[in-house]
Amino acid sequence: MPEFLIYALVAGLGLALVAGPLGSFVVWRRMAYFGDTLSHSALLGIAMGILLDINLTVAVTAGCVLLAVLLVVMQNRQWLASDTLLGILAHSTLSLGLVVLALTDNVRIDLMAYLFGDLLAISTGDLGWMLGGVAVVSVLLALLWRRLLAVTVHEELARVEGQPVTAIHMALMLLIAIVIAVAMKIVGVLLITSLLIIPPAAAQRHARTPEQMAIGASVLGCLAVLGGLGMSWNLDTPAGPSIVVCAAALFMLVLTVPRRA
Amino acid sequence: MSKALLALESVSLRLHGNAILDKVDLSVQPGEIVTLIGPNGAGKTSLVRIVLGLLKADSGSVKRKSRLRIGYMPQKLQVDATLPLTVLRFLMLAPRVKRPAALEALEEVGAGHLALRPLQQVSGGELQRILLARALLRKPHLLVLDEPVQGVDVNGQIELYELITRLRDRYGCGVLMVSHDLHLVMSTTNTVVCLNRHVCCSGRPEQVSLDPAFVALFGEQASALAIYNHHHDHDHDLHGEVVETPAGHQHGPNCKHA
Numbered sequence: 001m002p003e004f005l006i007y008a009l010v011a012g013l014g015l016a017l018v019a020g021p022l023g024s025f026v027v028w029r030r031m032a033y034f035g036d037t038l039s040h041s042a043l044l045g046i047a048m049g050i051l052l053d054i055n056l057t058v059a060v061t062a063g064c065v066l067l068a069v070l071l072v073v074m075q076n077r078q079w080l081a082s083d084t085l086l087g088i089l090a091h092s093t094l095s096l097g098l099v100v101l102a103l104t105d106n107v108r109i110d111l112m113a114y115l116f117g118d119l120l121a122i123s124t125g126d127l128g129w130m131l132g133g134v135a136v137v138s139v140l141l142a143l144l145w146r147r148l149l150a151v152t153v154h155e156e157l158a159r160v161e162g163q164p165v166t167a168i169h170m171a172l173m174l175l176i177a178i179v180i181a182v183a184m185k186i187v188g189v190l191l192i193t194s195l196l197i198i199p200p201a202a203a204q205r206h207a208r209t210p211e212q213m214a215i216g217a218s219v220l221g222c223l224a225v226l227g228g229l230g231m232s233w234n235l236d237t238p239a240g241p242s243i244v245v246c247a248a249a250l251f252m253l254v255l256t257v258p259r260r261a
Numbered sequence: 262m263s264k265a266l267l268a269l270e271s272v273s274l275r276l277h278g279n280a281i282l283d284k285v286d287l288s289v290q291p292g293e294i295v296t297l298i299g300p301n302g303a304g305k306t307s308l309v310r311i312v313l314g315l316l317k318a319d320s321g322s323v324k325r326k327s328r329l330r331i332g333y334m335p336q337k338l339q340v341d342a343t344l345p346l347t348v349l350r351f352l353m354l355a356p357r358v359k360r361p362a363a364l365e366a367l368e369e370v371g372a373g374h375l376a377l378r379p380l381q382q383v384s385g386g387e388l389q390r391i392l393l394a395r396a397l398l399r400k401p402h403l404l405v406l407d408e409p410v411q412g413v414d415v416n417g418q419i420e421l422y423e424l425i426t427r428l429r430d431r432y433g434c435g436v437l438m439v440s441h442d443l444h445l446v447m448s449t450t451n452t453v454v455c456l457n458r459h460v461c462c463s464g465r466p467e468q469v470s471l472d473p474a475f476v477a478l479f480g481e482q483a484s485a486l487a488i489y490n491h492h493h494d495h496d497h498d499l500h501g502e503v504v505e506t507p508a509g510h511q512h513g514p515n516c517k518h519a
Contacts, residue, residue, distance in 0.1 A: 028344045090390050150354040153340055160333040161399065170380055200343075207345045 006129050008119045008229055014134040015183050016221030020174055020216035021141050023196035028152050032197050037090035039069045039180045039192035043097030046114055050104055057129040057181045064177030117188035117240030133182040137175050144171055187240035194244045202251040220250050265290050266403045267295040268433045272321035275308055281307045289435040297439045299456035305439045309407050310343040332401030334392045338407050340380055348391055356399045366394040385412035406438035
């Protein structure tokens with residue numbers, strides 16, 4: 001197997017493993033649009049990273065965290081409905097990213113690679129950053145799992161019971177930001193949320209505990225990565241969209257399996 | 262008063278320019294059940310949130326006994342349908358709670374049979390018991406119950422009130438609860454505080470004189486019902502402002518407005 005395919009597999013499977021549990025929270029907390037907004041803004045992070053000449057994974061993570069904090073502050077002000085605010089930020093940050101990238105004319109970059117991913121062009125350095133991100137997310141998720149669940153079920157109850165609710169929220173934002181930075185290379189900014197949402201949505205039907213849903217989502221995500229890469233290799237289709245197509249197909253397949261009584 | 266679990270003095274709160282609470286006094290002693298009643302928009306929930314520390318009063322003092330553990334039963338619980346969570350797991354989300362303790366608390370509130378039921382598939386009355394169990398798991402000095410009988414039928418309400426009284430007797434904790442029903446409060450409520458932005462009046466509820474028809478309807482349980490019979494010495498307009506009665510407004514002992 002060629003080296004680039006091994007890299008692609010390792011990166012894709014790593015992402016699918018953490019996207020399952022984290023995506024479950026995105027589903028439970030109804031944050032799909034929030035995730036979408038953050039991932040659209042990732043392109044602005046890339047533009048800034050190129051302008052300031054810093055590592056793009058770091059630039060995207062930092063950009064997403066900043067935007068997440070900005071969003072939470074603006075949502076608390078409540079002068080616009082959440083979805084309106086998200087819509088404004090999603091598209092203006094994406095457009096701003098595109099404009100800034102167009103203005104930095106001394107750099108030739110492949111825009112399509114950032115929008116839809118370029119899994120098969122991952123370098124050793126990229127892989128290192130991705131696996132580092134995956135490791136950080138899995139450790140934090142494992143440590144915070146119970147608290148994240150408590151805050152998701154009832155925020156005020158958790159606060160009265162002494163949970164540091166604001167810190168837990170911030171941690172969740174950070175986790176989502178890191179996963180977006182990792183996933184950007186794999187499926188591209190426009191498709192990231194699908195990896196966070198489709199596998200948990202599919203796993204939900206047959207799960208009886210939060211953990212079953214999270215692990216089921218990881219497994220389905222890994223299957224989607226394997227299927228997508230196989231499809232890309234054999235049919236010469238773009239890797240990112242192929243993975244998403246496979247995830248969607250798995251979702252449809254799961255719908256046809258009857259629920260346990 | 263020095264041993265009070267909780268003492269609020271002259272607490273005022275404004276939200277978005279509107280006066281929500283005006284110089285409210287409130288205290289709860291160990292083993293005392295204090296019921297907060299009043300119409301919608303009277304500021305009951307805001308007052309509870311101040312007690313819980315979720316909201317900060319603009320003025321006045323809030324004193325809690327040092328290391329006061331509060332068991333909180335929220336008004337409602339909406340868990341997304343996609344989250345597969347059994348009742349038992351829900352209870353085990355409280356910090357440092359293990360399975361045996363969770364099961365015991367569930368038995369205590371008479372909901373042991375619900376342990377493995379998905380949280381989204383329990384009835385209103387069952388959910389209230391489960392929330393009460395979660396509050397008990399904190400081994401609280403003070404139970405704060407926000408409309409504990411909401412969405413429960415009358416028989417269920419009586420049972421829940423009796424359960425709350427039993428738990429108070431057993432653990433000796435103070436209870437602060439919100440109700441927006443003016444008439445249906447337990448005979449064992451020690452103090453009733455009638456709130457309408459300010460404390461209109463507060464005091465002991467009177468024992469109900471037992472109506473034969475009433476007893477016939479509820480049997481033994483009727484004794485758990487009392488009618489709180491307070492003399493409301495002033496009226497309120499639609500905005501909750503005090504309206505002078507023709508005879509002139511007579512201030513009660515707890516009446517703080519000018």
